[in-house]
Amino acid sequence: MDIKVIAFDADDTLWINEPYFRETETEFCQLMESYLPQHTAARELLQIEIRNLSLYGYGIKGFMLSMIETALTVSNNTIDISAVEKIIELGKALLARPVEVLDGVFDVLSALKDNYRLVVATKGDLLDQERKLRNSGILHFFHHVEVMSDKQEGDYRKLLKHLDITPDQFLMIGNSLKSDVLPVLAIGGHAIHIPFHITWEHEHVDVHIDNPNFRQVENILAILPLLYATLP
Amino acid sequence: MDIKVIAFDADDTLWINEPYFRETETEFCQLMESYLPQHTAARELLQIEIRNLSLYGYGIKGFMLSMIETALTVSNNTIDISAVEKIIELGKALLARPVEVLDGVFDVLSALKDNYRLVVATKGDLLDQERKLRNSGILHFFHHVEVMSDKQEGDYRKLLKHLDITPDQFLMIGNSLKSDVLPVLAIGGHAIHIPFHITWEHEHVDVHIDNPNFRQVENILAILPLLYATLP
Numbered sequence: 001m002d003i004k005v006i007a008f009d010a011d012d013t014l015w016i017n018e019p020y021f022r023e024t025e026t027e028f029c030q031l032m033e034s035y036l037p038q039h040t041a042a043r044e045l046l047q048i049e050i051r052n053l054s055l056y057g058y059g060i061k062g063f064m065l066s067m068i069e070t071a072l073t074v075s076n077n078t079i080d081i082s083a084v085e086k087i088i089e090l091g092k093a094l095l096a097r098p099v100e101v102l103d104g105v106f107d108v109l110s111a112l113k114d115n116y117r118l119v120v121a122t123k124g125d126l127l128d129q130e131r132k133l134r135n136s137g138i139l140h141f142f143h144h145v146e147v148m149s150d151k152q153e154g155d156y157r158k159l160l161k162h163l164d165i166t167p168d169q170f171l172m173i174g175n176s177l178k179s180d181v182l183p184v185l186a187i188g189g190h191a192i193h194i195p196f197h198i199t200w201e202h203e204h205v206d207v208h209i210d211n212p213n214f215r216q217v218e219n220i221l222a223i224l225p226l227l228y229a230t231l232p
Numbered sequence: 233m234d235i236k237v238i239a240f241d242a243d244d245t246l247w248i249n250e251p252y253f254r255e256t257e258t259e260f261c262q263l264m265e266s267y268l269p270q271h272t273a274a275r276e277l278l279q280i281e282i283r284n285l286s287l288y289g290y291g292i293k294g295f296m297l298s299m300i301e302t303a304l305t306v307s308n309n310t311i312d313i314s315a316v317e318k319i320i321e322l323g324k325a326l327l328a329r330p331v332e333v334l335d336g337v338f339d340v341l342s343a344l345k346d347n348y349r350l351v352v353a354t355k356g357d358l359l360d361q362e363r364k365l366r367n368s369g370i371l372h373f374f375h376h377v378e379v380m381s382d383k384q385e386g387d388y389r390k391l392l393k394h395l396d397i398t399p400d401q402f403l404m405i406g407n408s409l410k411s412d413v414l415p416v417l418a419i420g421g422h423a424i425h426i427p428f429h430i431t432w433e434h435e436h437v438d439v440h441i442d443n444p445n446f447r448q449v450e451n452i453l454a455i456l457p458l459l460y461a462t463l464p
Contacts (some may be wrong), residue, residue: 055327057359061293068300069320077313084316085304088297095287126358127289127381149359
């Protein structure tokens with residue numbers, strides 16, 4: 001391994017994200033209770049979110065718009081308008097939530113910063129991700145922040161070109177096999193998977209990965225021994 | 233002048249944008265007619281948009297959410313839920329609108345591409361701006377696309393650091409004095425202003441600029457003679 005750049009996914013790799021979305025979703029489903037059981041409302045929302053992804057992309061604003069659309073759809077346009085007001089409040093509260101950096105992140109970034117170029121590679125709303133980074137207290141560790149509209153092979157190729165490195169010099173660390181691991185391995189990069197206890201259903205994949213460029217660890221601190229082994 | 237990088241604003245500099253927003257706004261204000269005269273509804277929307285900017289940032293999704301919030305506010309939560317459905321339709325149509333590249337843009341980019349590094353520096357939704365660039369047929373002219381959460385002095389300083397150039401090597405071209413010209417001049421860069429016939433009220437400033445690094449031209453083709461004069 002001749003890693004030059006280590007890229008970190010942000011949501012649920014550097015800080016907590018998905019549990020906040022799920023809390024908001026639960027509150028939303030409670031709003032829909034007169035129309036649908038909570039579980040069914042959640043499925044309906046997921047379908048509408050996925051259908052809107054190509055138009056809205058990832059992030060909270062698109063999530064808000066999809067919740068509103070779901071409320072109209074499941075109620076057949078009979079829901080009280082105050083539900084829409086409540087959804088906007090839920091979304092704004094989600095946008096304003098304090099950032100909670102995950103355990104070990106600060107120590108890992110401190111340990112790596114002098115030996116690698118560290119970058120953030122994340123999906124989501126540009127402004128929202130910048131706000132989180134600014135409020136996280138870890139912005140100064142990063143050479144560069146790349147907010148990507150998607151994380152497919154082509155997006156990573158663009159990122160590598162932009163970083164001016166070869167795939168072999170690139171290590172991606174993240175919680176999503178689908179977004180942070182599989183496309184990176186496919187283009188010849190390295191990837192470490194750190195599972196998070198909740199994954200958005202749309203990010204879930206069931207695969208067995210047999211690739212020498214791949215590792216899976218329990219928590220972010222466990223990447224250090226792997227990387228120390230490769231230091232000059 | 234020793235310009236190395238020329239950055240173009242996108243909306244209303246490379247392609248038509250603001251007139252589409254204004255058309256959508258007009259349709260929105262017609263929806264509000266039972267509650268407010270159109271002009272007053274537009275003012276109410278502008279206030280809510282500006283209030284939400286720090287949370288939503290620039291772009292169509294934030295515009296959609298602000299239209300929905302305005303509908304609730306001006307009707308005191310009495311508006312029919314179908315109005316919300318209509319607003320979502322208006323927003324989706326705006327997101328799906330074909331890109332109309334402005335006259336002269338193709339010729340100017342062709343003429344400059346071999347002598348300068350050309351980049352796009354734009355605000356707005358990341359995915360939406362990428363879609364427009366992909367559909368515009370001019371993506372291949374650009375070395376780099378930077379979607380910025382804002383265009384203030386600090387944002388431009390970050391961009392220059394990222395491009396690895398000094399302010400004197402940077403020329404910004406755009407239709408907004410507030411976003412494309414004043415902050416760039418303030419940090420020592422060059423700027424050319426190409427007024428567009430409609431400017432969003434929030435971007436409007438009334439200033440006289442007396443700076444040797446500043447030029448104003450009628451249309452994009454008129455930047456060529458200015459730049460030819462500086463070619464080696």
